[in-house]
Amino acid sequence: xxxxATAPAIAAAxxxxxxxxxxxxxxxxxFIEIETLRARExxxxxxxxxSDMIGEQAQGKLIRPVFNWAGRNSLFPxxxxxxxxxxxxxxxxxxxxxxxxxxxxxxSSPRQCDLLIVNGTVTWKVAHKLxxxxxxxxxxxxxxxxxxxxxxxxxxxxAYSVVPGVDKLVPVDVYIAGCPPRxxxxxxxxxxxxxxxxxxxx
Ligand code: SF4
Numbered sequence: 028x029x030x031x032a033t034a035p036a037i038a039a040a041x042x043x044x045x046x047x048x049x050x051x052x053x054x055x056x057x058f059i060e061i062e063t064l065r066a067r068e069x070x071x072x073x074x075x076x077x078s079d080m081i082g083e084q085a086q087g088k089l090i091r092p093v094f095n096w097a098g099r100n101s102l103f104p105x106x107x108x109x110x111x112x113x114x115x116x117x118x119x120x121x122x123x124x125x126x127x128x129x130x131x132x133x134x135s136s137p138r139q140c141d142l143l144i145v146n147g148t149v150t151w152k153v154a155h156k157l158x159x160x161x162x163x164x165x166x167x168x169x170x171x172x173x174x175x176x177x178x179x180x181x182x183x184x185x186a187y188s189v190v191p192g193v194d195k196l197v198p199v200d201v202y203i204a205g206c207p208p209r210x211x212x213x214x215x216x217x218x219x220x221x222x223x224x225x226x227x228x229x
Contacts, residue, residue, distance in 0.1 A: 062180075070094060086147040091228065098141070098167065099224040102217065103138055105160060106133035109147025112174035112207045116146040119210035126210075137163040142220070143170045144213075145177040145196070149190040161197045169224070171216050172199045175206045182206065 073090060102206060108116060117167060118127045120133065134140050137160045161170070172193050175181035180191035200223060203216040 032033075038205070095224050095227055099221040101130045101132075102142045103132055103134045103140045103221070104142040104144045104171075105137055105164070106135045109145065109149065109153070110176060112146035112176065115207045115210050116144060116173065116213060119213045123211040124214060126214060126217070129214070129217060129221075138165065140164050140209075141168045143168070144173050145170065145193045145199075146173040148176040148181065148183055149193050149196070150188045151190060152188065154190055154196055155191070158196055167227075169200045169220055170197050171201045171203060171213075171220060173203045173213060173216065174208055175204065178202045178204065 053060060070090065071106045108114075118124065120131075125158070131142075137143075143161055143164065145157070170193070172178045176183065176189075180186075180189050183189040184191050190196060200217045201220045203212050205212050209215075
C-alpha cells in the first residue's frame with residue numbers, strides 16, 4: 028500500500044494577526060443598543076463603535092461636526108413663559124418672524140427639549156421649579172437668558188422676591204438685553220447660540 032499523503036504544512040503565524048485574517052474573521056464593530064442609551068451616552072458610544080473603523084483624529088473631524096450640525100439646526104426650546112418677555116418669545120414664532128425657519132420648534136415637555144429660554148422675571152418662589160425643568164432636559168442642553176429680568180433682575184433687581192439673574196440657578200450660554208427684547212433680538216440670540224454649538228468640541 029502506498030503511504031498516505033502528508034498534511035500540508037501550517038503556515039507560519041503572521042506578525043500582525045488582524046492584518047492577515049480574512050474579512051469575515053475580523054472582530055465586528057460593537058453593536059450599539061441605541062434604544063437603551065441616554066442622550067449624554069450616545070456620542071461616547073458612537074465614538075467607541077467607530078474607533079475600529081476610523082482613527083481618533085477622523086472621529087473628531089467627522090462625528091463632532093455632524094452632531095453639532097444636527098443639534099444647532101434642530102433646537103427645541105421649552106414652551107413656557109414667565110412674564111412680559113414671553114409675549115415677545117411667542118411673537119417670534121408667528122408669521123412675521125417665523126423662528127421655525129431656523130429649526131427652532133418649541134416643545135411642551137422638558138424631556139424633549141434641549142434649550143431653556145428664560146423669558147421673564149424669575150422669583151425665588153418659582154426658582155426650584157425652574158431648576159427641576161432644567162434638570163429634566165436631556166444633555167446636551169443650553170440656556171438663554173432673555174431680557175433684563177432673566178439676565179440680572181431687571182427693574183425688580185432690588186426686590187426681596189426676585190432672583191438677580193437666572194445664572195444664579197442654572198448655567199447661561201447666551202444673554203439677550205432689552206426690556207423687553209424684540210423678537211429680532213431673540214432670533215439674534217438663537218443665532219449666537221448656534222455659533223457656540225458649531226464651535227463646540229466636547
Ligand atoms: S425684562 Fe422687562 S419686558 Fe422682560 S419680563 Fe422683565 S420687565 Fe417684563
